[in-house]
Amino acid sequence: MSGNAESTAYRSALEVIGAVEPRVANAIRAELADQRESLKLIASENYASPATLLAMGNWFSDKYAEGTVGRRFYAGCQNVDTVEALAAEHARELFGAPYAYVQPHSGIDANLVAFWAVLADRIESPTLKRAQARHVNDLTEADWFALRRELGNQRMLGMSLDAGGHLTHGFRPNISGKMFDQRSYGTDPETGLIDYDRVATAAREFKPLILLGGYSAYPRKVNFRILREIADSVGATFMVDMAHFAGLVAGKVFTGDFDPVPHAHIVTSTTHKSLRGPRGGLVLCGTELAEQVDRGCPMVLGGPLPHVMAAKAVALAEARRPDFVDYAGRIVANAQALADGLQRRGAKLVTGGTDNHLALIDVTGYGLTGRQAEQALLDSGIVTNRNAIPQDPNGAWYTSGIRVGTPALTTRGFGTAELDATAELIHTVLSRTSPGTNADGTASKAKYVLDPGVADRVGKQASDLLTGFPLYPAIDLG
Secondary structure, eight states: OOHHHHHHHHHHHHHHHHHHOHHHHHHHHHHHHHHHHSEEOOTTOOOOOHHHHHHTSSGGGGOOOOEETTEESSSOOHHHHHHHHHHHHHHHHHHTOSEEEOOOSSHHHHHHHHHHHHHHHHSOOHHHHHHTTSOGGGOOHHHHHHHHHHHTSOEEEEEOTTTTOOGGGTOTTSHHHHHSEEEEEOOOTTTOSOOHHHHHHHHHHHOOSEEEEEOSSOOSOOOHHHHHHHHHHTTOEEEEEOTTTHHHHHTTSSOGGGOSTTTOSEEEEESSGGGOOOSOEEEEEOHHHHHHHTTHHHHTOOSOOHHHHHHHHHHHHHHTSHHHHHHHHHHHHHHHHHHHHHHHTTOEEGGGSOSSSEEEEEGGGGTOOHHHHHHHHHHTTEEOEEEOOTTOTTHHHHOSEEEEEOHHHHHHTOOHHHHHHHHHHHHHHHHHOEEEEOTTSOEEEEEEEOOHHHHHHHHHHHHHHHHTSOSSTTOOOO
């Protein structure tokens, strides 16, 4: 698509939207302006291509399409079948998986589909078989009682939240922590690394139905071959959530023991983050689980989103191009440059560096909480997110860490020199920020003190860095 075509498309779209609700059109314009002007280091965010974004704004949004390709509960789904089949084909080819299910609306939905598929495959439960023909909201209290009894309080072993795992890996307030009798494995308290011997010991003691690998804030590679061996040794199904690093798998940065697809029984992912597609999810598996996965709707999902599946097909097609391999490699090189730059300037990083797209800064070395550091950076034009670190003394709300990632800035064209300069800006802000106090004079975990002159100066430097790497340069909204 030419630059003129992109500008025309978005100008026209905003004109049509503005004629109905101008405040929405203005918010869309403001969001583009904010993203163009921010040094975005949120590891789970990226910039989808104009083609991917445009694929979501069309008539597919008007279609209901419960069911699967060629077997729908609504008539007139032949075009939905086309885009869903294309998205699944691209996913299979991209990741080398026998089967792909592209209906999940999010990574959490993808995980729920996988959980229920494994339960249905492994546990003989008449109630679950009946439930798969309906949506979970249609189950009665008697159904749920029977289901829990028949499933036998199954167990799941996943990575703990403070070690870098995700809410859906068994965090007690999350539905994953309610569906399963759950236990977590952490990381070595000295190195911050996964101790596979300890995981094996926990698996032997706990004997989970599901051993879950993957992370949202662990800055190292994971050896999925070893985890599969552990799963096999206790008869567990090995599931991997690769939502964060799917782009590094697609881009052949993670291969062999570090590619989860050949080793896991079932793999889930989002389609955004490092994969650079629309917000959504997918499930990859072998043919033995395909039938159960296909029952994701109506068991867990409502109607699929055909317009998002169309965008998934576009983004997955883009990820199969040779230049995506180069992009994935640059994500990691940039993350390592950022990590090295931070450490040279005195920052403390969890695990002492990174092998992937993210790094985790322990901001207690600056005397701050994660919440204080996050806001001080935001005031200076640097967008990050606070994150717990292993054995975090400040808990999951205030935290003691800042997670930084490079997929988005790599999309903009940043290289290692720019990421080193970014490390300097981050260190400048954090080293010049101090904790604030509450009204009663007690120390605050949220308030902070930062000279506005420092924030302004860093913000200007961040803006100067971004000037050479414009976002969506072909799009001029006038």
